[in-house]
Amino acid sequence: MKRVTIITSLYKASSYLEGFLEDITKQTYFDKCNLFLVNANSPDNEDEIVSPFLSEYDNILYEKLDEDPGLYECWNHMIRNTDTEYITNANVDDKLFPNCIEEHVKFLDENQDIDLAYCVNVVTHDSKITHMTLDTDAQIFPTAPYSFSLLQKMNLPHNHPVWRRSLHDRFGYYSNDYASGGDWEFFLRCGAGGAKMHLIEKLLGIYYKNPEGVSTKEENMERNLKEVAEIRDKYAT
Numbered sequence: 001m002k003r004v005t006i007i008t009s010l011y012k013a014s015s016y017l018e019g020f021l022e023d024i025t026k027q028t029y030f031d032k033c034n035l036f037l038v039n040a041n042s043p044d045n046e047d048e049i050v051s052p053f054l055s056e057y058d059n060i061l062y063e064k065l066d067e068d069p070g071l072y073e074c075w076n077h078m079i080r081n082t083d084t085e086y087i088t089n090a091n092v093d094d095k096l097f098p099n100c101i102e103e104h105v106k107f108l109d110e111n112q113d114i115d116l117a118y119c120v121n122v123v124t125h126d127s128k129i130t131h132m133t134l135d136t137d138a139q140i141f142p143t144a145p146y147s148f149s150l151l152q153k154m155n156l157p158h159n160h161p162v163w164r165r166s167l168h169d170r171f172g173y174y175s176n177d178y179a180s181g182g183d184w185e186f187f188l189r190c191g192a193g194g195a196k197m198h199l200i201e202k203l204l205g206i207y208y209k210n211p212e213g214v215s216t217k218e219e220n221m222e223r224n225l226k227e228v229a230e231i232r233d234k235y236a237t
Helices: 014-024 046-056 071-080 100-110 166-171 182-192 218-234
Strands: 004-010 033-039 060-064 086-089 116-124 162-164 197-208
Touching: 004 014, 004 071, 004 100, 014 046, 033 046, 033 071, 046 060, 071 182, 086 100, 100 116, 100 162, 100 197, 162 166, 166 182, 182 197, 182 218
Parallel strands: 004 033, 004 086, 033 060, 116 197
Antiparallel strands: 086 162, 116 162
């Protein structure tokens, strides 16, 4: 029985997709996961890249949409169409240490009062970096142990937390009002409603600061900063 669904949205992802699939399938917990890939009507050749992995792994689901509904609606679609106990998102340009998902699930299994777990990441400007080639002095991406007051200031769980599916029963799904801040808004909605989150103080992930990413592309900065201000105001106390 699968316990975790890994949700990944694809749009113009061909540059990163093969490396992502090679990385994610090496997760020590992958046999207990479903990897759900949604192609948001991308013009790239993701179909060809995914095809051999679909032949090899029966726990990879691939779906191509007729149009791009936006990142968060892709996530909502995948969540609504899975029934595993746990969910995690995996960005196609990031990398995970092999034991990343297993460590998160182990912690949540042992701490039934915690709804979401997240970890320490390094940040890199090199998309080819893996846990095997990582420099020992690599920069740590800013995070901290959970408190709601700190979550109001920054997106603590950031790029690949693992959370209980029950959060969506309690607090709904991702808002389509935001292009890049919808995950932070969802975490704030959960935190404001009493959900408990916890930092696993282990280095388990690599965040690639993609210059073409939704949240990092220069031409998106004005929009993204406006979203940040709006979300902060919404959950200010």
